[in-house]
Amino acid sequence: MSSENLWEVFVQSEDGAPHEHAGSVRAADRELALQNARDVYTRRGKVFSVWVVRADEIVATSPDERDCFFDPSNDKIYRHPQFYKVPRGVKGL
Amino acid sequence: MDQNAEFEARIARGETIEPKDWMPEDYKKQLIRMMSQHAHSEIVGMLPEGEWITRAPSLRRKKILLAKVQDEAGHGLYIYSGVETLGADRDSVTHDLLTGKAKYSSIFNYPTLTWADIGVIGWFVDGAAIVNQTMLAKCSYGPYARAMVRICKEENFHKKQGYELVAGLANGTKEQKEMAQDAVNRWWWPSLMMFGPSDKDSPNSPQLMKWKVKKESNDTLRQRFVNLTIPQANAINLTIPDPDLKFNQETGNWDFGEIDWTEFYEVLKGNGPCNKERLEARNKAFKNGEWVREAARVYAEKHNVQ
Ligand SMILES: [Fe+2]
Ligand SMILES: [Fe+2]
Numbered sequence: 001m002s003s004e005n006l007w008e009v010f011v012q013s014e015d016g017a018p019h020e021h022a023g024s025v026r027a028a029d030r031e032l033a034l035q036n037a038r039d040v041y042t043r044r045g046k047v048f049s050v051w052v053v054r055a056d057e058i059v060a061t062s063p064d065e066r067d068c069f070f071d072p073s074n075d076k077i078y079r080h081p082q083f084y085k086v087p088r089g090v091k092g093l
Numbered sequence: 094m095d096q097n098a099e100f101e102a103r104i105a106r107g108e109t110i111e112p113k114d115w116m117p118e119d120y121k122k123q124l125i126r127m128m129s130q131h132a133h134s135e136i137v138g139m140l141p142e143g144e145w146i147t148r149a150p151s152l153r154r155k156k157i158l159l160a161k162v163q164d165e166a167g168h169g170l171y172i173y174s175g176v177e178t179l180g181a182d183r184d185s186v187t188h189d190l191l192t193g194k195a196k197y198s199s200i201f202n203y204p205t206l207t208w209a210d211i212g213v214i215g216w217f218v219d220g221a222a223i224v225n226q227t228m229l230a231k232c233s234y235g236p237y238a239r240a241m242v243r244i245c246k247e248e249n250f251h252k253k254q255g256y257e258l259v260a261g262l263a264n265g266t267k268e269q270k271e272m273a274q275d276a277v278n279r280w281w282w283p284s285l286m287m288f289g290p291s292d293k294d295s296p297n298s299p300q301l302m303k304w305k306v307k308k309e310s311n312d313t314l315r316q317r318f319v320n321l322t323i324p325q326a327n328a329i330n331l332t333i334p335d336p337d338l339k340f341n342q343e344t345g346n347w348d349f350g351e352i353d354w355t356e357f358y359e360v361l362k363g364n365g366p367c368n369k370e371r372l373e374a375r376n377k378a379f380k381n382g383e384w385v386r387e388a389a390r391v392y393a394e395k396h397n398v399q
Binding site: 023062 | 111114247389
């Protein structure tokens with residue numbers, strides 16, 4: 001058991017960009033976690049915002065269940081625009 | 094297909110292995126060993142350079158060196174966080190370094206005697222690290238590869254500031270040029286040793302290459318570093334201390350002399366000039382930081398914000 005909590009760090013590089021996972025830090029509380037995240041993952045370059053979240057609060061899919069978990073989205077080709085036929089020559093669709 | 098065969102197939106297809114994926118115990122074990130050693134090297138690597146922060150000859154140089162040493166701390170932390178994804182316990186990884194159980198790159202067991210050493214370390218040691226880490230950025234283990242991508246982006250500054258420093262000395266007074274040459278003489282061979290034992294004596298390499306943890310062999314990487322560095326030395330009229338150095342027209346490589354492997358293994362065993370000092374410095378820092386960790390812990394408990 002490590003003496004400090006594990007926090008996952010997400011960095012947004014610029015206004016409008018998504019937050020991306022950067023890595024993790026150890027810290028006793030949320031305020032220190034944010035400061036550690038700044039010192040470790042944002043020493044240079046563009047940074048707009050940082051999130052930290054307790055690693056044990058993250059719920060994730062498991063690799064073994066990947067196939068059946070994501071299965072519902074694999075067999076619905078009608079969710080893609082290529083599925084539909086339109087008369088030749090019609091534009092703007 | 095059994096799990097092991099499936100794993101080998103994934104590696105063969107060039108897929109990335111992520112923390113929750115099934116992996117052979119030995120893959121995990123080797124990665125923990127390799128990544129911890131790498132993280133420890135970043136952390137211990139702060140010591141020889143850190144000694145010169147207060148003695149930097151200008152404010153510009155002091156700021157550069159501070160930023161560089163701070164980056165190395167960051168590199169250590171990126172990789173420690175990668176080691177943790179394999180289930181390794183952070184406290185015991187730290188403990189292994191402090192007790193001398195874990196290894197780190199032997200280059201950091203050499204002393205920084207003059208200001209020129211700071212330049213040559215950036216040029217040679219970070220230069221060698223770039224060659225190695227660029228390869229590791231394509232490693233099959235996702236968290237390690239991603240940490241390397243992050244690190245590689247920062248290393249170019251390390252190398253360039255070092256080369257600029259050395260070039261300045263090489264074009265300076267007679268004493269400055271001598272100081273630069275002396276640093277080159279002392280750091281060249283230990284830098285070549287950073288790539289590890291020669292392929293024929295490297296017990297872990299074939300398996301690591303099979304798993305695509307390492308994509309190229311120690312000797313290949315070492316040769317790449319030599320080929321990159323010789324023209325850089327020539328450009329500033331410094332001499333590489335190897336009488337056997339010769340450009341090979343056929344292979345396009347710079348052939349170089351035999352490395353003193355006895356020295357390599359002695360330093361690795363703990364008999365280098367600074368092994369004891371480095372471990373003592375790390376233990377002292379850990380001990381001196383105890384009250385800070387304790388205070389943060391107590392504060393978090395008291396305010397229930399952990
Ligand atoms: Fe580094
Ligand atoms: Fe570096």
